[in-house]
Structures are given as C-alpha cells and as structure tokens.
C-alpha cells in the first residue's frame with residue numbers, strides 16, 4: 196500500500212537531517228504525503244525541542260518546501276507538542292500562530308500530582324529509574340497512573356489531532372517495575388481509551404520503539420490496539436523518524452499486525468482534511 200508519515204523530526208529539533216532530505220526520501224519511497232512534527236518549544240532548557248527563537252524559521256521552511264514540492268508530494272506542517280499541566284503552551288496557540296496543518300500530542304514528562312516534580316520517561320534509562328525512585332517513591336503504580344491521567348487530561352483540554360506513542364511509559368520498564376498484565380494497569384489503560392473514544396483524536400501506531408530495539412512491542416501494544424478496534428478509535432501509522440532512512444521502518448510488519456487485529460483503514464491528512472485510506 197502507499198505509505199505516508201506524519202511523525203518526522205529534523206535538525207530543527209533532535210532529528211539528523213534537514214527537511215528537504217526527508218521529502219526527497221519520501222518521494223523515492225512512493226509516499227502519498229509527508230508531515231513534519233518537530234518538538235514544540237517548552238518553557239525550560241532541554242536538548243530535544245525546537246528553540247523558541249527557531250520556531251518561526253522551522254514553520255517558514257516547511258511552508259517553503261510545501262510550495263517547492265507541490266507537484267510531487269503533499270507536505271504538511273505539524274508539531275509534536277508536549278502536554279504538561281500548567282507548564283506547556285496551549286496547542287491551539289501553536290496551531291493558530293503558526294498555521295499548523297495538524298498536531299501530535301505527547302507526554303514525555305510526567306508531573307507528580309502533589310510535588311509537581313517532572314519524571315522524564317523518554318530519556319536515558321537511568322533517568323527513568325531515578326525518577327521512579329526519587330519522584331514517585333518507588334511506587335510504579337502511582338507513576339504510571341499519573342502518566343495515563345496526564346494523557347486523559349491532554350485529550351480533554353487540548354484535543355490533539357493525533358495521540359503520540361500512547362503507552363511509551365512501558366519503554367524502559369521491561370517488566371522490571373510493573374507488569375502490563377496487572378489489573379490496575381489494565382484498568383487505567385481501559386479508562387483512558389474510553390475517554391479517547393468519545394473524541395475524534397486519532398491513535399498513532401508508532402514503530403520507533405521496535406526498530407530502535409528499545410522494546411519488542413509497538414506503541415501501543417497489540418492488546419491496546421484490539422481495544423481501539425472495539426471502541427472504533429481511528430488509527431494512523433508513524434515511524435517517528437529522526438533520519439530519512441527510518442521513514443517507513445517496520446511498516447510492512449505493522450500492517451500485517453493491524454490486519455490481524457481487524458483494522459481496515461488508516462487515517463491520513465489529505466488536502467481536504469483528515470480522511471481514511473484502506474489497508475491493503
């Protein structure tokens with residue numbers, strides 16, 4: 196089938212190449228579209244997001260390529276926006292100010308409900324472990340529930356077009372601190388999916404954890420995808436690529452998994468807005 200990717204990082208944030216090289220690769224791969232989702236600026240110093248003073252340059256450059264490649268491939272301007280309650284900028288502000296085509300909402304930092312300290316789940320493994328110990332007092336259930344509650348709050352307050360790597364909190368766990376089979380884990384996932392199913396947010400099926408060998412499962416896991424299917428939550432497919440060569444990593448294998456779950460369609464952005472394409 197004709198692929199696309201809306202989760203793409205360039206040198207404006209933590210990706211390895213400039214935007215045009217991803218577009219050239221997407222054309223070579225026969226993609227139907229490519230969307231850029233640089234990490235939106237956050238109000239604290241870090242090594243992975245677009246610097247606030249570079250945001251306009253990023254948006255202008257993507258808009259420029261949109262025109263240049265107009266006859267070859269549709270190019271879309273997006274951001275992957277962090278949601279941290281009371282800390283991050285409203286998604287709608289980015290969307291309006293930068294005339295975004297779409298946004299991906301992601302939780303990479305989990306705010307402790309009382310101490311307000313932030314647990315970084317997407318950095319080095321040791322930071323994840325230290326956060327569980329020091330911020331959540333060796334209580335993985337409390338930490339993981341805070342993660343999923345933050346996703347529910349993001350969905351309720353910000354209505355992202357796409358929910359990024361829904362169960363990323365499992366990445367560094369590797370069954371050391373909690374089991375995804377425990378009843379409390381299943382319950383918080385189920386409750387979060389219920390909230391998502393009452394919106395038109397699209398669930399991202401993200402292959403990066405597998406091809407980077409950080410986990411041997413998709414984000415989200417098959418058991419969660421089965422629930423998405425039952426709840427009629429729409430899905431899209433992304434590689435979360437940080438290099439042009441990663442653009443369609445593990446897509447063929449993931450399509451087979453999605454077919455086995457029963458999915459018939461993927462959601463994609465078109466010139467007329469969000470639409471669905473048949474999985475073949």
Ligand SMILES: [Zn+2]
Pocket residue numbers: 275301303359360
């Ligand atoms: Zn992310």
Ligand SMILES: [Zn+2]
Pocket residue numbers: 202204275435
């Ligand atoms: Zn990303």
